[in-house]
Amino acid sequence: MEINLGDFHFLRPLWLLLLPFGALLPWLWRRSRDVQRRLRSNIAEHLLPHLLITPQDQQRLRPVHLVCALLMLGAIATAGPTWEQDRPPFLENRAPLIIAIDLSPSMDANDVPPSRLEAAKHKLHDLIQRRAGARNALIAYAGSAHLVLPPTDHPALLDSFIQALSTDLIGKPGKAVGPVIEQAKRLLAAEKTPGTLLLITDGADTTQLDSLDQSLSDGALQVLILAVGSEDGGIIHDANGQPRTDSDGRPALGSFDQAALKQLASALDAPLGSLTLNDDDLDWVEMHAQQHFQSASDEQRELHWKDAGYWLCWPLLLIAFFAVRKGWSLNWMAGLLLALGLGFGPAPAEANALTDAFFTRDQQGRWAFEHEHYPQAAALFVDPYWKGIAAYNAADFDLALASFARLDTAQAYFYLGNIHVRRFKFDEAIAAYTRALKLQPQFPEATANLALAIALQKDTESAEQNTPEVKPDEIKMDKAPGKGQSKTVQTEQATSDELWLQNLSTSPAKFLKQKFSLQDQAGGKP
Known part of the structure; x- marks a missing residue:
């Protein structure tokens, strides 16, 4: 792979501040083990070499040196070295x-x-x-x-x-x-x-x-x-x-x-x-x-560069394996306390020990959502917006309604309006779309759905007014009691916005003509 060093830089250069600290670790370790330096203030300096017996350390490689390498390589990897532009997906x-x-x-x-x-x-x-x-x-x-x-x-x-x-x-x-x-x-x-x-x-x-x-x-x-x-x-x-x-x-x-x-x-x-x-x-x-x-x-x-820091994960892993040697020890008390603190967290309802050890519930939900496992994603998400989106895609509108109701954002009110329209609650839908447009005036989808909800409400009211009233005593049975048959009619549920829109009683032409007329009367404003 050809590398253009002229483009070489770091995406997160502040992490490089750990490099001097990592380089100083071996020197600090040797300084802490220098007995002569500690006793120099109490014993004459020319007598110290004769009074102290210092055994020769036969091992040149100590745990502190591996920690130094881990810290410095980790700092470089985290800083995000890059030399190649990336094309976003x-x-x-x-x-x-x-x-x-x-x-x-x-x-x-x-x-x-x-x-x-x-x-x-x-x-x-x-x-x-x-x-x-x-x-x-x-x-x-x-x-x-x-x-x-x-x-x-x-x-x-x-x-x-x-x-x-x-x-x-x-x-x-x-x-x-x-x-x-x-x-x-x-x-x-x-x-x-x-x-x-x-x-x-x-x-x-x-x-x-x-x-x-x-x-x-x-x-x-x-x-x-x-x-x-x-x-x-x-x-x-x-x-x-x-x-x-x-x-x-x-x-x-x-x-x-x-x-x-x-x-x-x-x-x-x-x-x-x-x-x-x-x-x-x-x-x-x-x-x-x-x-x-x-x-x-x-x-x-120019803002999209490929992060090449992950290539350093392999040498980091190799150094970590070399650090596991008999007789070597480091003070891992801080890491142990952190692990114990994380272990006492509340356990989820559906726990996978391995998955939960590395991923949060929202990360697991995002993975399920991107693979179109929407019911599983809705159960995993903790974030109310993403839980509502997953439930909405899973057609679990009760859960979606409860999730979006916790938020005060334009997107949440937009989906609340969609749910209310699906349930033919046009007053609630119009109020939700109006609130979404108040929070985000430039929201074309909410504008279009608001006009659609208003048109549907008018058509529904017109249909109810024109429905003939039939009195109970005017109903006549065409068959003798017991001779009739009841049959359950299966209707296909609209599983997408496309099918749902096709099942509406308002024709697109009638809706568009009324919408365009209202906008022209309002001076061209949506």
Whole structure:
């Protein structure tokens, strides 16, 4: 292995302060055994050599020398010697992508069959399927920009909202790219990672280009523009499939504004591509997204160095074995008292003597959690937040509720809201999401779930009001007593957020239209 000594340094250099102390140990030991030095103040110095009989020590290697070596090597190992940069595990993941799709009326033009919007939705379906495991977010925009879904790695959940998009969901006309970029920057700030914004549109508002120059100054966000449509344009249809007409009663035509898109790409320094019939456009998007993610991450790698101190564990172990020799002894009283103190600690309910000797309950719970043994992790964790997370993933919502209720953090209230929504307690869910947003205003997931809880509460109240009242004496039996049969109907429990969301009574399109309308009325605020 080639070592660049120019990059050699220590991650925790303060531990090197133990080196002088370790080097002084043999000298201190010899000084403590020097009888002549102790008697020099009581007996004349020229008489001491004749009055003392000092046996010659035949052993040059003493326990103190091994302790010195252990202490010095241990100090170097703990200080973290390093000379090689490390690539954090999360950099192996695929680049996060924020998809922003234009829902202005021109996207209903049929120059790309069946329409520009439907062709874009079909292309996005293929994109998220090939990006399985990566995190994708969805933004819809026209004259205003709205977050549809925060970053998620569930393709089916994202696709269900993509297929529900239509041009009648946003009432404010226009093609406002500025608010889209602001939304994307907030999402990446919450993700704490560089990412790419994919704009899928057929035009741009050139009057807003001057305000976009400074939007991407930090370099964390890259913009890609995927143009949809042909230059000749096509007929624009309404939501019912009927051709829209202009003021003269003629069919309205949509045009692919190539010049405006080139100006937008120039203002944002963004690559410009177009929708294709094959997968070339998908390869283009993934290539640019991954290249930006790698380059932006490499700029932050100076803080990530590979700790090479563990290589010194082998010589340390070898020295420790050599220290076990007959007739050698050290004063281990301090270590013995520490071991006894640890031994009198409270014993856990489920104890594994070997595991508990080396790992705390939280460390054992983390191992079980990372291996997806969620019930075991929930039983092991002591930390209330991690116990709640494990119980939530194990569908033990009673334990999760009790754990999160002990905390006063935005994340805890977010999960409390999720649990209440699962149990159709919308008032408690709304209160929990509101508290989470009060503690952490920039919380896209809590914002989206709060809007969903409000919509579900309104739909539930509307359904209860419209339910016909049936009096008891109006119920008639269609069979004689004893002839009927009772049968237990097994229903599949929603084991994931994806299945749970699919079982909701509110359609994604209805929910999104109501959400966008409320946000526009509030001045664009979530």
